[in-house]
Amino acid sequence: MITIGELTLVLLAGSFLTAIFVVTVSFYSIKRGHFYFPRLVKSGLVMSEGMVKGICNFFSLDDKELTAFFIRLHNTMNSKAFSKIESSKRAVFLPQCLRNSQCPANLTPEGLQCRRCGRCEIGQNIDRLENLGYNVWIAPGSTLIKRMVIKYKPEAVIGIGCLVEVKEGLDLLDKINIVGMGVLTMKDGCVETALNWNDLFEVALLGLEDK
Numbered sequence: 001m002i003t004i005g006e007l008t009l010v011l012l013a014g015s016f017l018t019a020i021f022v023v024t025v026s027f028y029s030i031k032r033g034h035f036y037f038p039r040l041v042k043s044g045l046v047m048s049e050g051m052v053k054g055i056c057n058f059f060s061l062d063d064k065e066l067t068a069f070f071i072r073l074h075n076t077m078n079s080k081a082f083s084k085i086e087s088s089k090r091a092v093f094l095p096q097c098l099r100n101s102q103c104p105a106n107l108t109p110e111g112l113q114c115r116r117c118g119r120c121e122i123g124q125n126i127d128r129l130e131n132l133g134y135n136v137w138i139a140p141g142s143t144l145i146k147r148m149v150i151k152y153k154p155e156a157v158i159g160i161g162c163l164v165e166v167k168e169g170l171d172l173l174d175k176i177n178i179v180g181m182g183v184l185t186m187k188d189g190c191v192e193t194a195l196n197w198n199d200l201f202e203v204a205l206l207g208l209e210d211k
């Protein structure tokens with residue numbers, strides 16, 4: 001019993017020290033605009049995410065800033081692998097909240113089918129992405145994304161959404177060995193959110209510039 005107690009204490013202490021390391025290095029990296037120990041920091045977060053959030057809350061640190069940092073870190077670490085994957089094996093999932101509130105798109109088993117009505121920027125940007133070779137879906141929710149990933153087996157996915165959605169999506173893609181890249185919307189919400197399309201194309205064009 002004593003040994004189990006001691007082991008538990010050691011594990012807790014290790015987890016706490018890891019979390020302190022992750023928080024300290026992350027905020028220092030954010031301040032300096034440079035990723036320090038990216039692999040260690042990313043592994044540390046995976047190991048002790050709950051405790052990292054607890055420490056941020058305790059010190060009133062902005063855990064949203066930390067999450068955005070981890071998405072940037074994740075993209076940076078995946079960009080080389082992503083660049084090597086052909087665009088035909090990449091998928092883009094656009095959130096349905098980017099649509100105009102009067103959107104006439106039909107809901108189908110493969111997501112919402114844009115009718116290029118011009119009320120929002122989705123139609124023209126789907127065309128641009130498809131011209132690059134991408135497979136693009138407008139997803140009404142995460143269930144469709146999981147279904148399309150199982151059905152079409154993309155090797156890389158660009159997920160677009162708010163902080164929580166993108167973070168959860170990237171974690172899931174990591175677990176199933178798909179190269180994930182995240183792009184954040186500029187505005188959270190359920191209706192008429194906004195995306196800086198240049199942010200998306202900055203990622204989408206990785207590895208395609210020369211072609």
Ligand code: SF4
Binds near residue numbers: 099104105113116117
């Ligand atoms: S362009 Fe497409 S997604 Fe946008 S409102 Fe029209 S049909 Fe809907």
